[in-house]
Amino acid sequence: MIFVNGEENENIKASDRGFQYGDGLFETIEVQDGKPLFLGQHLSRLIKSCKRLKIPEPDADELTRNVIRVCKNTAHAVLKIIITRGMGQRGYFQPNPIIPTQVISINPYPEFASEFSSLGVNLRFCETRLSLNPSLAGMKHLNRLEQILARAEWDDAAIHEGIMLDMQDRVIEGTMTNLFYVKNNIVYTAKLSYSGVAGIMREIIMELLAENNQPAIEHDFDKTNLLSADEVFICNSIIGIWPVNTIENVFYSSQRPITERLMTGLKGLKEKELQHD
């Protein structure tokens, strides 16, 4: 089911700047029992990124109403919200006025996701690099060719995610996930000042850690740091947390107390979300 500007519609205009230039943003949100989880955080990031791209911000109340209506009667699904700069003349110059396009769609939930949460996953390093650009870093924008090229590097169902490095050999994230590692009881994740997506699940995990007096350290690290870690896990809003069993030839211990504590914490937060009205 797809809703364009509030009406059920499979089509958008070919002249939409989302199609012409990737001129827009998106959010993907897990829906459980009709409820989009952590919606407030997602809308807040969307609005912040609209400001950065100078796209008029959607009205949060109206967008929430649209989203709630679409999610009603949905047991378990993935909600996707796309906001673009709308239609325009040919050329990069912004239309005036800008009338954003809003696309809300509901997709099946990938049920394997919870299986991998218990079993753990296997990762590889991608050849395709993330480019450095502070003007785009952190946002979940529609320019995703780097991730597409990286994800096209393997077609082996036993490999569940690819790790992307930036142009300076720093480990940043997975093609569709953020990445954390634990060394000597300290949790680390990449700084996202020059590339990467500042994921909502990453933010939630960092809040859980901070509440637990074990704040994650955002720093620059490379393959070597990652391969000598005690625990590694990846996350996003759809899969939650996936513990990592292997990265290429390196095996991680199945003893992963911090990852498991976070998974329990996340479960608690989700239950709270579902109780809350």
Next chain:
Amino acid sequence: MIFVNGEENENIKASDRGFQYGDGLFETIEVQDGKPLFLGQHLSRLIKSCKRLKIPEPDADELTRNVIRVCKNTAHAVLKIIITRGMGQRGYFQPNPIIPTQVISINPYPEFASEFSSLGVNLRFCETRLSLNPSLAGMKHLNRLEQILARAEWDDAAIHEGIMLDMQDRVIEGTMTNLFYVKNNIVYTAKLSYSGVAGIMREIIMELLAENNQPAIEHDFDKTNLLSADEVFICNSIIGIWPVNTIENVFYSSQRPITERLMTGLKGLKEKELQHD
């Protein structure tokens, strides 16, 4: 007028990966007297880039027929061809099979372009940088947020183009043009190994220079080189060549023999294209 997969249609599917991820390529071509200029070069770049992105290449003969049909009876216009990876499930992984979407549109020609060819133009430097990534460099792909942010930096009709630097302070190109400069009778332009679009007009100009035993030198240069140049010009397939009068506070001489020789050469090439059947 817009044609989607050969049929007149203003809409594309919202699930098209061009819209979801900017997963595609484009070409913009000047049409004169029903003839798309330098079509062979444009299609050849498009096909090369499809190979790089692993999008099945369009059949050049069929695409040519579609294009010729759309351009018929058009006096002067801009033709735009978009090829995307087509529809897919949610997620970066490529659909199998990939059935590309082909969008051909005709837009009005910006008639001011020829005026600026005689009068010259004024440029500024943009704050927004081009990020470095050899896997995307050179291609005219649909991930254009950097250009959009750069073009949004000014709204002054007296400034005709903005110059973009990369993350390492190298001058690369304009938001919608390639850039050349002349110093002591040698013509220089940026290497495009890490960023930038390898424009067809840039290629044509380099061929003209080579035929004239004055091959352009592709090298790394910065603002200082550019500001002390004897001549500067910008180019693309729609505007042809625009001589540069000023960059911010720096004025260039209206004596620009090499730029003018190239403009004459280009005029000759266009006339040949128009005679040729």
